[in-house]
Amino acid sequence: MKRTTSTTTDLKLINRNKVYQYIYENDKVSKQDIVLALGLSLPTINQNITELFDMGLLRYAGTFESSGGRKPKKISIKSDARMVIGVEITAEYINILAIDLRGNTRPGECLSISFEASDDYGKTLAAGIQNYIRAKAIKPEIILGIGISIPGVLCEEKRNILNAPTLKVKQVAIDVLTKYIPYETFIENDANASAFAELHSRKDFKSLAFLSVCEGVGGALIYNGVSYTGMNNRGAEFGHMTVVNGGKQCACGNYGCLEAYISTSVLEYGKDRRINVFFEKLKEEDALCRAVWEEYLTYLCLGINNIRTIFDCEVILGGTLAKYIGDYFEDIKRRLAGIAVFEKNADYLHLSNYTSNASAIGTALHFVDKYIKMV
């Protein structure tokens, strides 16, 4: 008897979730659309819709044209019924933003705080998040959790940062960073998080390689919608593949890594080390910048071409670099076509949809994905 009750409850929850997911994926739909798509009876659909409205998760969004009779109402999800906070940790700053269930962002806040693996930093991080939540008047009870991206390799259980060259730390317990945060947290490598955001924004992509070019150079692989992180959770670390035998020293300590040649620090200009100034000078045909850029592009294309040759999938170029290279993107594709073994164009290369915040959004989307599947 008990078993039957639990099965009925399970079935009710499954049906409710099917209805919610259908509305989430198809946006504005009528009751009739849901009946036809899910093959459930109209009373069952009615009951689930009422329940979802009572939970504050749905809204009406106008009406459809009628083919006679009353105009059917458009039903949509209430995207701000739940929110997630995304946090990007870097060596020099903490970037905090909020996203809703559709991945729409609220204006973020950037705190100039240098990273250190200390209790004080953990307290500062938690205070920064709490202040942001208060400043944006987000009700704590609708917050699903806090997603945090880290520029480093995490252990499989995500309890430790194993190695984060740009943060200059190894073997740090995640708890040091999260123990003062009064919400559920989810930690992700920054490139994996960015790749996830990218996948979310490109519904037609199932598999992709993501090359993240910031001060550190990272990467991520998604195969059939699932991250491939390797046997030790450090797969797709494209920045540390050797491109020059015994070449320039990399932040990881090795020599000749791709990161040593295409880190955005290569493009910092003047004593203020500003990348935007480098690109301004490049536009003005400054000879020194031109020479640096030529060498930079050689190695950037070499790295991208290696990734494409190995994985034969769509490649997304993202990270800080993505903000600056729109004008040079076709040139990069031409150069890639010139060095490719198997193909005559580089239409597989795409510039990231995000010029900023990708990793914070991606790690926050983890909570959205989880939530959508359990409503």
Ligand SMILES: [Zn+2]
């Ligand atoms: Zn390296």
